[in-house]
Amino acid sequence: MIRVALIDDHPIFRSGVRGLLGETAGIEVVGEASDGRHALDLIQRTLPDVVVMDITMTGMSGLAVARALRDTGSEVHVIFLTVNEDLAFVDEALTAGAQGYVLKRSAGTSLLEAIEAVASGGRYVDAEMRATPAPADRTEAGPPAPHPCEEGGLTGREREVLRHIALGMTMKEVSLTMSISVASVDTYKIRGCKKLGLRSRASIVRYALGQGWLETENRRPASDRPPSLM
Template sequence: MGKAEARVRVALIDDHPIFRSGVRGLLGETAGIEVVGEASDGRHALNLVHRTRPDVVVMDITMTGMSGLAVARALREAGSTVHIVFLTVNEDLAFVDEALSAGAQGYVLKRSAGTSLLEAIEVVVSGGRYVDTEMRAAPSPPGRTEAGPPAPHPGEEGGLTVREREVLRLIAFGMTMKEVSLSMSISVASVDTYKIRGCKKLGLRSRASIVRYALGQGWLETENRRPSPDRPPSLM
């Protein structure tokens, strides 16, 4: 990014102040980039983006209160066209899929920030997508499609934990992430984590594939209506 170019306005969202300070220093010393604001959690991030109108949001995925994924979805639902680059320690390929589905254009590992973050910002501002080189090597399992894997055999649940199973079951019923959070008395960030882990174990990549799997397992036959988020389901 040369000095003659228009400055790229960046908002920085991360709940680790020391790490955020280091990234701010990196960006602040780069010609063509201006850090216009910072926030330490997801809820303040939404207000910050609305107030400062940045070109790019550099954001962690896992934060207290409201996850980066939830922030990205909320921004897209509000019609925001801000470019989103996730800067995270999560090296699970399932998180990359989830991040891009949530509306992000960039995915950079925190340990690569010094060498990759500036490139990622340049790529997304130019209209492209950037995924950390460390995350590009592993191919998708053979036979996987966007619709998900072949229908499972009843009773085979891919090593899911009780909470992973319950999150996916409630999502299959049509509940939103917030409703699942209220129903299970856990944070939305935890719901995101259980969903991502469960989907990775089962090779599921969309809500439709979750519903298809749930039908194959008979999860939707145990109740004839959508569970109420006011009554947390039993996890035993």
């Protein structure tokens, strides 16, 4: 069992990643934190094998957390899960002590591979960032994530139902949020999954992450978000 801690200041995105990992055999999410300072305390208390962490956070950055872990001799493996596609950040991340670098838009297809790679002592650099050599004996790269514009001919309703499901909502919660019946939610879910070839909640989460649906939610002003999602 690989014990994983999630560190990200976007609760909606964190929820999606937790849903993805929670349905993956062999992985256990042991804790979450929303900023770097709480991350250090969480890591000390839960002793995870792998930390999946954003780079840019309020207060203490992910890079600062990685350096602190490195300097104290911690054996935890760090994967940065970030929107930052600047190649210079890959070198900076690895120098700070990280073993993995995954883009958030690739999380649905690459994060699980990254966790397995670093947990077994290797390193992992996102396929989109392969222009930067990774100083490791086991560099891996996952398949490309779906392009944000490729949404399989989904209708607006189908997209919203699948997005809410990826956020971890139940059918009843989706029904209340969208003001439609549970039967309608089920219909839109079935139609959307059939169009995209999705067969489980985990596959829905992977697709949502790849499409950037959860990142879109994070960028909405807090006053515009449905209260039930917070």
